[in-house]
Amino acid sequence: MDDATLPVEAGAAQPRLEAQDKPHHEDRDVPRLEARDISMRFGKVVALENAHMAAHAGEVTCLLGDNGAGKSTLIKVLAGVHPPTEGACLLDGEAVHFLSPREALNRGIATVYQDLAMVPLMSVWRNFFLGSEPTTGRGPFRRIDVGRCREETHTQLTAMGIELRDPDQPVGSLSGGERQAVAIARALHFGARVLILDEPTAALGLRQSERVLEHVRHAADRGVAVVFVTHTPHHAHPVGDRFVVLRRGRVVANEPREALPVEKLAALMSGE
Numbered sequence: 260m261d262d263a264t265l266p267v268e269a270g271a272a273q274p275r276l277e278a279q280d281k282p283h284h285e286d287r288d289v290p291r292l293e294a295r296d297i298s299m300r301f302g303k304v305v306a307l308e309n310a311h312m313a314a315h316a317g318e319v320t321c322l323l324g325d326n327g328a329g330k331s332t333l334i335k336v337l338a339g340v341h342p343p344t345e346g347a348c349l350l351d352g353e354a355v356h357f358l359s360p361r362e363a364l365n366r367g368i369a370t371v372y373q374d375l376a377m378v379p380l381m382s383v384w385r386n387f388f389l390g391s392e393p394t395t396g397r398g399p400f401r402r403i404d405v406g407r408c409r410e411e412t413h414t415q416l417t418a419m420g421i422e423l424r425d426p427d428q429p430v431g432s433l434s435g436g437e438r439q440a441v442a443i444a445r446a447l448h449f450g451a452r453v454l455i456l457d458e459p460t461a462a463l464g465l466r467q468s469e470r471v472l473e474h475v476r477h478a479a480d481r482g483v484a485v486v487f488v489t490h491t492p493h494h495a496h497p498v499g500d501r502f503v504v505l506r507r508g509r510v511v512a513n514e515p516r517e518a519l520p521v522e523k524l525a526a527l528m529s530g531e
């Protein structure tokens with residue numbers, strides 16, 4: 260459909276995230292999101308053991324580790340996918356017990372997984388809004404405001420320095436880096452206060468990785484607490500304010516950038 264309006268799907272409306280520009284009493288020392296002494300077991304598999312990390316507003320916290328170190332498990336605990344076996348998550352210093360990713364999202368914790376949860380055949384703007392489209396009209400005449408959707412998608416992407424040929428083009432025609440950018444722009448548009456990115460640069464070439472790293476930095480510069488998961492120290496180092504290194508489910512380092520040159524970061528990951 261290429262009309263100015265589209266019918267609204269049943270149950271499509273989603274609450275907007277808590278707006279980041281809302282005045283917020285924030286103590287800079289209190290992490291926006293914190294995982295405290297998290298242990299996670301899947302049957303006999305110990306994925307995390309007493310893991311601790313904190314993400315502060317306006318900072319990029321990098322979570323590093325080799326394959327199977329427990330990175331995705333830790334962010335899934337933070338994002339409400341897994342209730343931890345032990346330990347607690349704190350949002351703005353208060354304990355939270357998310358029972359689903361939706362609950363975490365409603366509190367401003369947006370997570371972009373590697374597979375991105377986008378619909379390849381749908382346009383960029385539909386993927387951008389995915390169920391939270393602005394509407395016009397009332398009752399049975401309520402329709403998705405396609406013009407506004409296109410315009411807002413364009414505005415948000417342009418603000419991040421992304422020039423798409425056409426917001427109507429299907430997401431499947433975008434490069435991996437552009438898709439990551441759309442996902443990040445979407446989270447910012449909906450007011451994410453915490454943005455968790457699981458290996459956003461893993462499948463990308465050099466140029467595209469650099470672009471995505473710029474978007475990561477951009478999100479933090481807008482006051483978002485960013486958690487950037489990667490197993491590439493050279494991707495983490497230029498954008499990270501703090502580095503948390505996991506090895507076999509345990510945190511083996513938690514240091515600010517000044518304390519960790521990139522070579523040391525790589526050595527910590529491999530345990531050499």
Ligand SMILES: Nc1ncnc2c1ncn2[C@@H]1O[C@H](COP(=O)(O)OP(=O)(O)OP(=O)(O)O)[C@@H](O)[C@H]1O
Pocket residue numbers: 301304305306324325326327328329330331332333490
């Ligand atoms: N749902 C699950 N059920 C059983 N074991 C799991 C589950 N999820 C993770 N694990 C195990 O927990 C450990 C940590 O996995 P996790 O996916 O967190 O690692 P990772 O650091 O993200 O690795 P990668 O870099 O490969 O993505 C692995 O041994 C994995 O097999």
Ligand SMILES: [Mg+2]
Pocket residue numbers: 330331332
């Ligand atoms: Mg992973």
